[in-house]
Amino acid sequence: MRVEVRGLTKSFGAVRAVSDLSFTVEPGQVTGFLGPNGAGKTTSLRMVLGLIRPDSGTATFDGVPYTALPDPSRTVGAVLETAFHPARSGRNHLRVYCRAAGLPLERADEVLRQVGLSDAGGRRAGSYSLGMRQRLALAAALLGDPGVLVLDEPANGLDPEGIQWLRGFLRHLAHDQGRTVLVSSHLLSEVEQTVDRVVIVGAGRLVREGSMADLRAGAASGGTVLVRSPEAPRLADALRADGAQVAADGDGALTVSGRTAAEIGSRAFAAGVELHELRPHTSGLEEIYFQLTAGQEQFAAPTPGAPVAQGATR
Amino acid sequence: MIRLVRAEWTKLFTTKVWLGLLLGSVVMVAAFAVFFTAFAGEDESGLPAVGTPLYEDLILSTAANANILFLILGIIGMTQEYRHRTATPTFLTSPRRGQVVIAKLIAYALAAAAFALVVVIVNYVVVVIHAGARGAAPSLDGDNLATLAASLVALVIYAVIGVGLGALLRNQVGAIVGGLVYLFVIEPIIRSVPATAGAYKWMPGGGLEALTATFEGPDLLEAWQGGLVLLGYGLLAALLGTLLAVRRDVV
Numbered sequence: 001m002r003v004e005v006r007g008l009t010k011s012f013g014a015v016r017a018v019s020d021l022s023f024t025v026e027p028g029q030v031t032g033f034l035g036p037n038g039a040g041k042t043t044s045l046r047m048v049l050g051l052i053r054p055d056s057g058t059a060t061f062d063g064v065p066y067t068a069l070p071d072p073s074r075t076v077g078a079v080l081e082t083a084f085h086p087a088r089s090g091r092n093h094l095r096v097y098c099r100a101a102g103l104p105l106e107r108a109d110e111v112l113r114q115v116g117l118s119d120a121g122g123r124r125a126g127s128y129s130l131g132m133r134q135r136l137a138l139a140a141a142l143l144g145d146p147g148v149l150v151l152d153e154p155a156n157g158l159d160p161e162g163i164q165w166l167r168g169f170l171r172h173l174a175h176d177q178g179r180t181v182l183v184s185s186h187l188l189s190e191v192e193q194t195v196d197r198v199v200i201v202g203a204g205r206l207v208r209e210g211s212m213a214d215l216r217a218g219a220a221s222g223g224t225v226l227v228r229s230p231e232a233p234r235l236a237d238a239l240r241a242d243g244a245q246v247a248a249d250g251d252g253a254l255t256v257s258g259r260t261a262a263e264i265g266s267r268a269f270a271a272g273v274e275l276h277e278l279r280p281h282t283s284g285l286e287e288i289y290f291q292l293t294a295g296q297e298q299f300a301a302p303t304p305g306a307p308v309a310q311g312a313t314r
Numbered sequence: 315m316i317r318l319v320r321a322e323w324t325k326l327f328t329t330k331v332w333l334g335l336l337l338g339s340v341v342m343v344a345a346f347a348v349f350f351t352a353f354a355g356e357d358e359s360g361l362p363a364v365g366t367p368l369y370e371d372l373i374l375s376t377a378a379n380a381n382i383l384f385l386i387l388g389i390i391g392m393t394q395e396y397r398h399r400t401a402t403p404t405f406l407t408s409p410r411r412g413q414v415v416i417a418k419l420i421a422y423a424l425a426a427a428a429f430a431l432v433v434v435i436v437n438y439v440v441v442v443i444h445a446g447a448r449g450a451a452p453s454l455d456g457d458n459l460a461t462l463a464a465s466l467v468a469l470v471i472y473a474v475i476g477v478g479l480g481a482l483l484r485n486q487v488g489a490i491v492g493g494l495v496y497l498f499v500i501e502p503i504i505r506s507v508p509a510t511a512g513a514y515k516w517m518p519g520g521g522l523e524a525l526t527a528t529f530e531g532p533d534l535l536e537a538w539q540g541g542l543v544l545l546g547y548g549l550l551a552a553l554l555g556t557l558l559a560v561r562r563d564v565v
Binding site for chain 1: 318
């Protein structure tokens, strides 16, 4: 099932939370919905799920808006909130939604087992740790065995072991079972190993949409190469003559941009220059992410041709 | 719709709020009945004597005093969704939110009917024992049955008003405090100030008194009219609550 978001816009009073946001989430993949805190991720997801009424724009599941889905629990599962009635047990919490969705009550025990909460099902939800709450919220999303999963910051409060488990679980749901998974996070590093595609937002606008492979390629091509040579000035001249940009760092070190390590190596070989070190210094994904989302405040007062467009088309 | 009503019952009976409110109502009504009967017919109390029709009318209406607790039952039933932020999964499971509010109204009206039945039975049993000991237990004749039934209906309507009020205000503490202030401060003032007493019969409290029983009360409507007024407030609260729950963003 494909999720299509087209032109979503929402203001709260004078604050524009989400601005003309469009993206697509494909089945069989884990899509990361990334952006700094306050970028409008949660507002966007709540609009996609019919909880917040957008000022304009649409979000559909294979063409159908959430509020018009004939059987929402069996179609979309969502983890937006880890809040429960503190006096109600985890199992009873799930049973409430089994009843409301017309599912057999046994589903409550099945999903508790799936998320590893079988032993805690009878306890009051108020006594749960943050990690257990995340698991219970995930269990609720799984009740209807839905083809689409939407998760808002599901890794919050999980211990490293829990995060590891969640990564495997989400990949399994998408890659092995062909489900559509959309997971939001404010940390790229948190989902970097899990997601296949990314949708990056900043200040309520789309900054970048594409595959992780594209993002990695962008990270690689934007890098520099560190070269160390006893004949640094001669190598620098040779590279500059070819049109590369070279900065001499002293002590025989050069920082070269615009050339790959291989190109620099063969140029040095041709010039007969001895090399002691040749090391590509690619800016990491995290750096790219920061570049894309940095200084988003400036977009609050949009100016034509702002760096948004640059980022989106690169 | 039946699914949603049953989901509301699961919510209601998987916490202990209902038990506290039911026990509170029973204790409150039993205590009222005992005190009233103990001082009935005494000169300085000014209360009618045991065995008179006015005494029986009043004593079998004491169940209606639990109206505040039934109002709170309805308020908690609706506002707990916002207080504990379960409104999100609730409206995700049932995105047609009007149906959720209607299911709550039905679920709480039926649950309140069962609770109110317990309360009026306790009311009657306490009175039969106590008034019987004082010489004249009220019989379960047509008049007295109608009085008990009126109390039951009134309690159910207050629970419905509570659900509607909760949907309007969403804030649990605010709705409960507002309900208490209204019932115990605003209405009594309107009832007792001559300039406003004429409007009292059109208010929920006036409708309640007309429907059940009154003692040294102001000008009131007929019982059936009072019942309609009360029902009107219940439906108004339900309608406004439904409309607002459907329109408002769940953030």
